[in-house]
Amino acid sequence: MSARRPFFLAPVTAALVLALAACQPGTPDAAETSATPDAAAGVTVSDAWIRETPPNAGVAGGYLVLRSGSADRLVAVETPAAASVEIHEMSHEGGMMRMRELADGLELPAGSDVALAPGGNHLMFIDPVEPVRAGQSIEATLRFEHAPAQTVTFEVRPLAGDAPAHDAHSGH
Ligand SMILES: [Cu+2]
Secondary structure (H helix, E strand, O other), X not given: OHHHXXXXXXXXXXXXXXXXXXXXXXXXXXXXXXXXXXXXXXEEEEEEEEEOOOOOOOEEEEEEEEEEOOOEEEEEEEOOOEEEEEEEEEEEEOOEEEEEEOOOOEEEOEOOEEEEOOOOOEEEEEEEOOOOXXXXXEEXXXXXXXXXXXXEEEEEEOHHHHOHHHHHOOOO
């Protein structure tokens, strides 16, 4: 009797596998692919932060790392926390560092990290609605040429935030 069981079970298992496989094409699998961002088209955002500003500052710098699975472009950033947000690049002009708006947005080559960081490309939050203070967070929506828009939480870091050795070790 027991010798027949494998023959009986095998077709049932095969049928189940086929039924499950048939369900896959229409099923969104964003949750599964989030662990391997390069495998999917879409943009992964990490380390989003804004530098704390002195009172009455007219602008605040925003930084983050973007990684797109396919060639894309960051074209706009919107937030209720500032009058507007511009995407700026830094360039040397006549020996001086100057910043200017990237009118066509920021290029995101497929599969590489694009870092916006102090001293380089950055987001410029113009006329913050309230002073930008360390410990707060600010939400902003990133719009891309191809990928769906994405709302990101920017953590506000202290003015000395890009020199962590100073405050991190001062206690001991
Ligand atoms: Cu700027």
